[in-house]
Amino acid sequence: DGGITQSPKYLFRKEGQNVTLSCEQNLNHDAMYWYRQDPGQGLRLIYYSQIVNDFQKGDIAEGYSVSREKKESFPLTVTSAQKNPTAFYLCASSYKGVNYGYTFGSGTRLTVV
Amino acid sequence: AQSVTQPDIHITVSEGASLELRCNYSYGATPYLFWYVQSPGQGLQLLLKYFSGDTLVQGIKGFEAEFKRSQSSFNLRKPSVHWSDAAEYFCAVGAKGSQGNLIFGKGTKLSVKP
Numbered sequence: 050d051g052g053i054t055q056s057p058k059y060l061f062r063k064e065g066q067n068v069t070l071s072c073e074q075n076l077n078h079d080a081m082y083w084y085r086q087d088p089g090q091g092l093r094l095i096y097y098s099q100i101v102n103d104f105q106k107g108d109i110a111e112g113y114s115v116s117r118e119k120k121e122s123f124p125l126t127v128t129s130a131q132k133n134p135t136a137f138y139l140c141a142s143s144y145k146g147v148n149y150g151y152t153f154g155s156g157t158r159l160t161v162v
Numbered sequence: 163a164q165s166v167t168q169p170d171i172h173i174t175v176s177e178g179a180s181l182e183l184r185c186n187y188s189y190g191a192t193p194y195l196f197w198y199v200q201s202p203g204q205g206l207q208l209l210l211k212y213f214s215g216d217t218l219v220q221g222i223k224g225f226e227a228e229f230k231r232s233q234s235s236f237n238l239r240k241p242s243v244h245w246s247d248a249a250e251y252f253c254a255v256g257a258k259g260s261q262g263n264l265i266f267g268k269g270t271k272l273s274v275k276p
Contacts, residue, residue, distance in 0.1 A: 055205075082263070089171070091252070091268035139205055148213070150196050150254075151264060153205035 051076045055140050055154035062134075062161050070125045070157045072140035081123035082141040082151065085109060092139065098123055099145060127159060134161045164189050166255050168267035175243050176275045183238040183270050185253030195236040196254040196264065197227055206252060212236065223247070248274045 053074040062068045072081065083095040094107030098117040112131025117123055123142075127134045137158050141151040165188045175181055187193060194213055198206040210221025217229040227238045236253060253267040 089268070092266045094263065097263060137203075141206075146256075148194065150198075150208050150211055151206075153198075153207070155205045156203070158203070 053140060053142050053152050053154040055138075055157050057157060058155070060157055060159045062159070064161055065129045067126055067128050068134075068159065070127070070138055070140075070159070072123045072125065072154060073121055074123075074142040074152070075121060076142055076152060077120075078142035078152070079120070079145045080143045081117065082143075083107075083113070083115065083123070083125045084139040084141065086137040086139055086156075095125065095138075134159060164255070164257075164265050166253055166265050166267040168251075168253055168270045170270045171268075172271045172273065174273040174275060177245050178242050181238075181240045181243045181247070181272070183251050183253075183272070185236045185238065185267060187234050187236065187253075187255045189234075189255050189257065191257040194256045195227075195229060196256075197221065197225070197236070197238050198252045198254065199223075200250045200252065200269075202249075209238070209251075243272075243274055245274045245276065248272055 056071045080099045082097040084092040093109050095113050096115040098104035101120050104115050104117050114126045137156050139156050140154040143151045167186045169184050196211045197209040199209050200206045209225050210219050212219045212229045220226050225240050229236050250269045250271045252269045254264040256264045
C-alpha cells in the first residue's frame with residue numbers, strides 16, 4: 050500500500066545536538082511538507098518542496114534545514130540553533146497544487162533534554 | 163490576507179448528540195476546502211473535501227460539511243456523535259488551480275461525554 054512514513058515515532062536528544070527526522074513517501078507525490086505542531090498552535094509550516102532539488106522556507110524555518118535529493122524523501126534536520134525544538138513534527142505530501150489535499154505521516158515526537 | 167478561523171478551541175458533546183464544528187475562511191480566489199481529523203499522537207486524516215458542485219459534501223465516518231459562499235463558511239456536521247469521534251479537527255483552505263499551499267485553522271478539540 051502507498052503511504053508516507055515518518056521515523057522514528059519518538060526521538061530524544063540532548064540540547065545542542067543536531068537531529069534528523071526521516072520522511073519517505075511512495076505515493077509518487079511531487080510536493081512534500083514539514084509542519085511543527087505545538088498544543089493550541091495548530092500546524093505551522095517549516096519547509097516545503099514542490100520538486101526534487103528545490104525547497105522553500107515556510108513560516109518558521111529558522112533553526113531547521115531540509116534536503117530533497119529524491120522525490121520520495123524529504124528529511125528534516127533540527128539544528129542546535131532551534132531554540133525550542135521539543136514538539137510534534139508532521140510530514141505531508143501531495144500532488145502539485147492543493148486539488149487532492151495532503152497525505153500526512155503519523156508524526157515524530159521530538160524531546161530535547 | 164488568506165486565513166482560516168475555527169472559532170471554537172474546545173467543544174464537549176454527549177455521545178449520541180449532534181455536532182457542528184465551525185470554520186470560516188478568508189480567501190480571494192475560489193477556494194478548495196478540506197476537513198481533517200487527528201487522533202492524539204497521530205497524523206491527520208482527510209475527512210472530506212469540497213471543490214465545486216453540490217455544496218453539501220459527504221465524508222468518511224458519517225461526517226458531512228456544507229459550503230456557504232455568502233458566509234465564507236464550511237462547517238462540519240455529524241448527526242450522532244460516537245465516543246470514538248473524540249479528536250482534534252482541522253479545517254484547511256487552498257486556492258483553486260494554485261501551486262500554493264493549504265492554509266490550516268488552529269483546530270477544534272472535540273471531547274465526547276458518555
